[in-house]
Amino acid sequence: MNTDTYLGKNKYEVDEGNPHIRLVDSPPPAEFGKLVRACPAGLYKVGADGAGTFDYAGCLECGTCRIAASGTVVASWRYPGPTMGVEYRYG
Amino acid sequence: MADFDAIVVGSGCAGPIAALELARAGKSVLVIERGNYCGAKNVSGGRLYTHSLRRVLPGFAGSAPLERRIVRERISLLAETSNTTIEFTDAAMRQPEFESYSVLRARFDPWLAAQAEEAGAEYINGIAVESLIKQDGRVTGVQAGEDAITAEVVILADGVNTLLAGDAVGAPAPLPDQVAVGVKQVVALPASVISDRALTSDDEGAAWLFVGEPTHGGVGGGFVYTNRDTISIGVVATLSDLVGSPTPVYQMLEDFKEHPAVAPLIAGGEVVEHSGHLVAEGGYDSLPPLVGDGVLLAGESAMMCINAGYTVRGMDLAIAAGMHAGRSAAAALTAGDTSAQGLAGYRRALEDSFVLKDMRTLRRFPAFMEHTPRLFQSYPAMAGRVMQKLFLLDGNPVRPLRKAVLPILKQAGYTKLAGDALRGIKAL
Numbered sequence: 001m002n003t004d005t006y007l008g009k010n011k012y013e014v015d016e017g018n019p020h021i022r023l024v025d026s027p028p029p030a031e032f033g034k035l036v037r038a039c040p041a042g043l044y045k046v047g048a049d050g051a052g053t054f055d056y057a058g059c060l061e062c063g064t065c066r067i068a069a070s071g072t073v074v075a076s077w078r079y080p081g082p083t084m085g086v087e088y089r090y091g
Numbered sequence: 092m093a094d095f096d097a098i099v100v101g102s103g104c105a106g107p108i109a110a111l112e113l114a115r116a117g118k119s120v121l122v123i124e125r126g127n128y129c130g131a132k133n134v135s136g137g138r139l140y141t142h143s144l145r146r147v148l149p150g151f152a153g154s155a156p157l158e159r160r161i162v163r164e165r166i167s168l169l170a171e172t173s174n175t176t177i178e179f180t181d182a183a184m185r186q187p188e189f190e191s192y193s194v195l196r197a198r199f200d201p202w203l204a205a206q207a208e209e210a211g212a213e214y215i216n217g218i219a220v221e222s223l224i225k226q227d228g229r230v231t232g233v234q235a236g237e238d239a240i241t242a243e244v245v246i247l248a249d250g251v252n253t254l255l256a257g258d259a260v261g262a263p264a265p266l267p268d269q270v271a272v273g274v275k276q277v278v279a280l281p282a283s284v285i286s287d288r289a290l291t292s293d294d295e296g297a298a299w300l301f302v303g304e305p306t307h308g309g310v311g312g313g314f315v316y317t318n319r320d321t322i323s324i325g326v327v328a329t330l331s332d333l334v335g336s337p338t339p340v341y342q343m344l345e346d347f348k349e350h351p352a353v354a355p356l357i358a359g360g361e362v363v364e365h366s367g368h369l370v371a372e373g374g375y376d377s378l379p380p381l382v383g384d385g386v387l388l389a390g391e392s393a394m395m396c397i398n399a400g401y402t403v404r405g406m407d408l409a410i411a412a413g414m415h416a417g418r419s420a421a422a423a424l425t426a427g428d429t430s431a432q433g434l435a436g437y438r439r440a441l442e443d444s445f446v447l448k449d450m451r452t453l454r455r456f457p458a459f460m461e462h463t464p465r466l467f468q469s470y471p472a473m474a475g476r477v478m479q480k481l482f483l484l485d486g487n488p489v490r491p492l493r494k495a496v497l498p499i500l501k502q503a504g505y506t507k508l509a510g511d512a513l514r515g516i517k518a519l
Contacts, residue, residue: 001341001342001345003341003365006276006341006362006365007365009362009363009364009365010364010365010366034334034335036339037333037334037335037336037337037338037339037340038272038330038333038334038339038340039339039340039341039367040272040273040274040340040341040366040367040368041341041365041367042339042341060134060365060366060367060368061132061252062134062252062272062273062367062368062369063251063252063369064270064272064330064367064369066252066264067252067264067265067266067267067270067330067369068267068330068334070264077254078219078221078254079125079219079254080219082217082218082219082236083127083217083218085132086131086132087126087127087131087132088130088131088132088133088134088196088197088364088366089197089363089364090195090196090197090198090277090321090323090363090364090366091130091131091133091134091135091137091195091196091197091198091199091200091364091366
């Protein structure tokens with residue numbers, strides 16, 4: 001499955017062109033794989049060609065990738081800018 | 092002269108209560124919340140034990156946007172093909188001192204913030220505190236966007252994923268075995284359908300915890316809480332274990348929802364939100380320093396959370412910690428000393444309260460869970476096999492119970508079973 005349909009139910013204000021999570025260049029696949037399993041939004045994906053992709057737009061701002069992979073995959077992690085990011089309506 | 096007596100970072104459970112106590116004590120207090128409204132960034136399971144809220148706001152039940160009073164507890168050993176459940180209900184669950192409610196934070200937190208505002212706290216929403224302002228090692232304010240705002244004391248109630256606690260008190264980021272990843276969905280259903288399925292009235296509801304299949308045998312579990320016209324359903328998996336799992340955590344939730352023992356509960360419902368949250372699971376031994384010069388930590392930002400297997404708590408701890416933080420900060424302000432020494436009464440107050448007493452009592456439970464994989468991997472299925480011997484009849488002659496059941500337990504190993512049971516009890 002992928003999480004796109006579910007994330008589509010959430011309300012976001014995406015800060016286009018201004019990612020609040022930045023990844024290192026060519027992260028080790030084993031470390032990247034940890035985030036494929038741990039990100040509750042499923043935003044870390046490995047394509048058919050084996051290349052990892054990440055999209056900050058659906059971020060739930062939980063911090064899992066910061067704790068699991070700071071320095072190995074995640075180069076920098078901050079909260080989205082003012083009024084940006086996810087806006088929970090239930091929580 | 093500082094801009095405010097106190098600044099509170101974050102308006103979840105701990106923050107507004109701290110601000111309320113400071114305002115009640117006549118101190119000027121500013122709460123900075125990065126959500127556009129309070130609760131916009133907040134997630135919990137969630138079930139609130141109300142004892143600590145009652146102490147600060149005795150009339151809460153009349154106005155707080157609570158979902159359902161929990162009057163049914165279920166705890167289940169969920170295996171691939173079976174589910175073994177203990178259910179408990181008791182008239183005492185309706186007594187004020189024991190009352191607990193399901194809550195949705197985007198509804199509950201704005202109400203809590205409004206109580207602080209009514210008491211006199213000021214609020215800024217929609218901007219995150221990016222860093223602390225320090226002078227000679229002492230916290231003297233916060234930087235939020237363009238604004239540098241100063242205070243005699245800063246209370247960090249900015250949640251488990253705090254980016255400020257390190258600078259404030261030197262707390263390292265939590266380790267992957269000290270946090271669990273929670274993924275939750277809110278499923279909309281008519282209130283009467285939820286009541287029928289939970290076997291409750293429309294004002295009352297059920298809390299249901301699962302171990303085993305929800306995490307595909309990994310450390311963690313699943314949960315269901317009935318809200319007024321939604322059901323909260325989720326999986327919580329310890330991060331250090333999860334990163335090595337063959338299954339992504341969102342897939343675990345999908346599989347959990349489709350399990351035959353769970354699916355009928357949410358059948359026909361519509362997922363209206365998908366959320367994620369880290370859960371502080373390291374217990375007492377993962378607590379950071381709670382006090383620094385000019386700064387206090389309360390709630391999840393200080394890893395205040397308890398998972399005892401059958402009860403999972405964070406919000407009642409955060410509310411009590413917020414109360415003590417607010418009171419201790421107010422007393423320190425009055426005394427004119429908000430250094431770490433002047434604020435030390437906060438730690439003592441928490442040690443004397445249920446917050447740190449309970450965390451201390453259960454300090455060995457996180458390690459017990461982490462080192463007892465059988466709890467998650469094999470015991471749920473074993474319970475199912477024992478129940479099969481009790482309940483399944485096909486006309487073949489039944490065997491005496493001890494002959495039917497003991498081999499199942501023997502397969503698991505009597506010594507291991509007894510050892511795990513004993514260690515579990517000791518850890519609780």
